[in-house]
Amino acid sequence: MSCTVLMVAEKPSLAQSIANILSSGRAHSRRSFLEVHEWNGSFRGRIANFRMTSVIGHVLSIDFPAKFQNWETTDPASLFDAPTIRSEANPKAHVCKHLQQEARGCTHLVLWLDCDREGENICFEVIDNTVKWMARSAGQQIFRARFSAISAPDITAAMDKLGEPNKCEALAVDARQELDLKVGVAFTRFQTRYFQGKYGNLDASVISYGPCQTPTLTFAVQRHQVITAFQPEDFWSIRPHISKAGQRIDLEWARGRLFDQDAAQLFQVLVKEARGMRCTGVTTKEERRQRPHGLNTVEMLKIASSGLGMAPAQAMRIAESLYTSGYLSYPRTESSGYPPGFDFEEVLVEMRRHPIWGEYAQHLMSNFVPPKGGHDAGDHPPITPVASATEHELGGGDMWRLYDYVARHFLGSLSPDCTFARTTATFSAGHEAFSASGTSPKRPGFTAIMPWRAVEGKPLPPLQEGESLPITEVDLKQGKTSPPDYLTESELIGLMEKHGIGTDASIAVHINNICERNYVGIQTGRKVVPTELGITLVRGYQLIDPELCLPQVRAHVEQQIGLIAEGKAEKEAVVLHTLDQFAQKFRHFVTKIARMDALFEASFSPLASSGKVLGKCGKCLRYMKLISIRPMRLYCPTCEEVLNLPQGGTVKLYKGLECPLDGYEIVLFSLSGPDGKTYALCPFCYNNPPFEGALKVSGQGAGGKAGMPCTLCPHSGCPHSFLRMGITACPECDDGTVVLDPVSGPKWRLDCNQCSFLIYLPETLHSAKLSKKHCPECDSSMLRLDFRKGASSLPDGATDITACVICDEQIAKLCTAKHGRSYVNRRHRGGRGGRGRRGRGRGRKNENPLLSFRDF
DNA sequence: GCAAGGTC
Structure with missing residues (x-):
C-alpha cells in the first residue's frame, strides 16, 4: 500500500531546501500557483510519493x-464587539486554491511551518485548506515536523519524530x-x-x-x-599639563568634575604648588575586543542605520533583494549563534573567489576559529553571504554596501579576537590623584577585515613608578553639563528589541510607519526627532492614560495570549476579558479627549482659519475652503462640515458648474504624474453617494478615501455623469468604464473611471465630444472628432467625423492606449455604462478582433 | 484611510 504525502513549508525557499534534503537532491519540480517538488521514498514504513x-x-x-468599514457611519466603540472576517491575505497568489488542488489524492499531511x-x-x-480535499486513510493523517535548523541532520530527525500541531499556540495568535x-x-x-475634523495643518x-x-x-x-527638561549646570575640572620624552600626556582627574568653583580653584592652587607630578604606579594588561557573533536581523538593521546611514525599511528591502537573487542567506532571523553543523567551509570556499577578501577567506579556510556563543534561536542561521559578488556585479550603491558589510561581518565572526595591551599610569600631585592610559596593538584579529572596529589610541611614553615629572601649567576648565542627544535610529531599534516591541520582521515597518505618519523625522546622523504632532500625541496619552503609550500595552497583550498558548486559559475568555479592558480604556480616552485636544489647540490651527476659499456649499450657499495640507479636503466653516477629496493631486473649480442634485459647486480633480487623469466631482456626492449601489473609486495615494466622482454617477440628467460621458467598458479592469476627459484638450484623451487605463486620441484633434449615436457594432458611444484645419489624419482629409474609436479601424490606428497589460486576448465585454448594468451590448459573442484593443 | 504579523 503506497501513500501520497503532502508537505507544506512557510515559504517557497524552505520548501525547496527541505525537499532537497529529504529527497537527497532527487526531487523533480513543477510550477503550479507555487512551486511543487516531488519524489518517491518511504513514509512510516510505506512506499510514498x-x-x-x-x-x-x-x-x-x-x-x-463591509458593514463596519465606513468611517463616518461606524461608531469606533462598536468595533470592540464587532464580528471579524478572515479573507485571503494575498488573493493574487491563489494560495488557498493551490493547497486545495495539491491536497487532492494525498493521504497524509506533514506541516513544515x-x-x-x-x-x-x-x-x-x-x-483548513487541505484536509477536506485529501483522500481518507486510516490512522493519523496530520503531522507536525519540528526542526531547529534547516540542516540535513535536523530535518531528517524531524521527519523521524513527527508530532501534532499545537492548537493552543495557534489560538493565541488568533x-x-x-x-x-x-x-x-x-x-x-x-x-x-x-x-x-478640527485642525487644518496636521499634515x-x-x-x-x-x-x-x-x-x-x-x-x-x-x-x-x-532634552527639553534638562537644566544645564556649570562644572569645573583641573587639567595639569605634563609630558615625557617630548610626548604630551592627558591626565584624568580622579575627582572628575566639581560643581563648586571655589573648591575647584582651591585644588588648582594645591596642584600648582606641588613640586611635580609623581608617578605612583604603572600597570599593563592584555585586553581583548571580541569578534562579532553571527549577524541577526536586528543587529544588521542597527549597523545599516548607524554605520551605513540606511533606513531600516530600506535595509530590509535590500537584504531581501540580495536574498532572492542568491547573494545572501535568509535575512529575517533572530539567531546570532551559528547552529551546530553549520557549514562554514562551504561559505569560505565561495568567498575565496572574491577579489577583495578572497585571500583573507583562503587564509581562514585552514585557520578559522569556530564561533562560540551568540544565541541560536533555531529559526534560521545568522545572515551570511551565499555567493561571491563584486561591486560591479551588484551595481554598486546600497546593494553593494550592505553585501560588503554582511560578508566582512561573516569573515570577522570566524576570525580571532583583537588583542591589545592597555597601560594605565597613576599620578599624584598636591594629594590629588590623576591617571592616564594608553594602548598598543598586539593582534588585529577580526579588525583586519573590519578595520573600522580597530583599537584607536596611542601608547603612553615609557614611565617609571616613583619618577616625578614637571608640571608646566594647571588649567581650570569650566564646562556645562549637556543633555543627551536625540535617540539614534539604531538606539531606537535597541529599545524596541529590549521591550519586545515588534519582531525581526516588523521592527523596520514600525519605524517606517511613524516616519510616514509624520510623527518623527530622521535628521542628520539618523537621529529620530519627534515632530510637533508626535510630541502632542504622546503628551496627550500621558495626560489621559499613560499606559496607552508605554511598552506595557504590548507586554500585557503578550502575557494574556501566553496563557492561551500554554493551555492555561480559553481563547474566548481571554479575548473577551482583554477586549473589555481596552474598551474601558477607550471609553475613558473618549471622555477625556479634551485634555489631548487642549494640546492640539496650542500647536495647530483650526480648520476655520486654514485653507483658501474654493467653491460654494450647496446647503448654506456660502464659500467653502480647500485645506491643501494632507489630507486634502474641503471645509464649510458655516456648516462646520468636512468633505473628503481624493488624494495625490490638485483640485480647481469647474467653470462654476453646480451639481443638479445638491447645488454644491463641481470641482475638477487632477491626479499628479505624467498620465494623471482629470475628472469632475461634486464634493457632497463624492462623500455621500446619492445612488444605492453606485460604484466608488478608491482614493489615490495616502489618505485617499473611497468616493463617488461624477464619472461614476448614474444620474441620467446631468451632463457630467458616466451615463452621459461613458464610452465603453474598460478592457483592463472589471468594473470600469472608459469616459471622455472633458478638459484634456489639446491632447484629447479617454480615461477609465476606475483604473489607470487611458487612450490618447489622435494628436491632430481640435475637439472631441460625445455624440448621441451608438456604434452599431459594439454599442459604444460614438465620438464626434473635429480635426484641426489642414491637419486631418484621415485618409480622405475630412476634418469632421463621428466614429466609434473601438471599431473604426482608421481612428483606432491613430490612438495610443497606456497602462494596459492584458487586453490583447480579452474580448470587449459590452456597451457603455458598465457591464450588466443596462443589459446592452453584445458582450462575449462579438468576434471583431479590433474590440480586443489589439491595435492600441 | 485603520493594527501587527507572516512573506515576495
Missing part, C-alpha cells in the same frame, strides 16, 4: 466586515490578531476623525494608534522630553 510545496507566510488576514507561534497558526490555515485589529482600528479611527493622512507603533513613538518623545 512525496509532494512538497509552501504557502507565502500567513494564508489569511483578519478584518472587519516555521517553529514559532505564527508558524503554528499557519499550520491550521493550511489544514487572539492577538483580533485584539490588535480591534484596539488599533478603534483608536485610530476615533483620533483621526476627531482631530482632522498627516491618518492619526494612527497601535500597540507597537505608539510605544515606538513614545521612546523618541521621551528622549525629547528629557
